[in-house]
Amino acid sequence: MALLDQLQPLVDDAGGFGADVRHPGQPSRWSGDKDTSFVPLRPELVCEVSYDQLTGSRFRHATRLERWRPDLTPQACTLDQLARPHGPAVEELLG
DSSP: OHHHHHHGGGBOTTOOOOTTSOOTTSOOTTTTTSOOOOOOBOSOOOEEEEOSEEETTEEESSOEEEEEOTTSOGGGOOGGGSOOOOOOOHHHHHO
C-alpha cells in the first residue's frame, strides 16, 4: 500500500499519449480477457530495470524493477545509455 500512496500524486489523467499511439490498457490480440487496466503517471520518479530484450524503443519480456534511483532525474535517462550487445556483422554471417 505504501507504493500506491507514493504514486497516487503522480496520476496523470490527461495520459500524455499522442492520438496516433496505441494506449496501454487497450485491447489487443494478445490480451484476450486479461485485466489490462492502466493508470498513466507523470514521469517524475526514476527506477532501474533489468530486461531480457529490447525491440526498437520498447522493453520486451521479463522486465524487472531493480531499484529506485532518487539520484537521477527523468531527463537524465534515455535509451541511448543502454548497453546494446553487438552481434556478428552481416558479412560474418554470410561468409
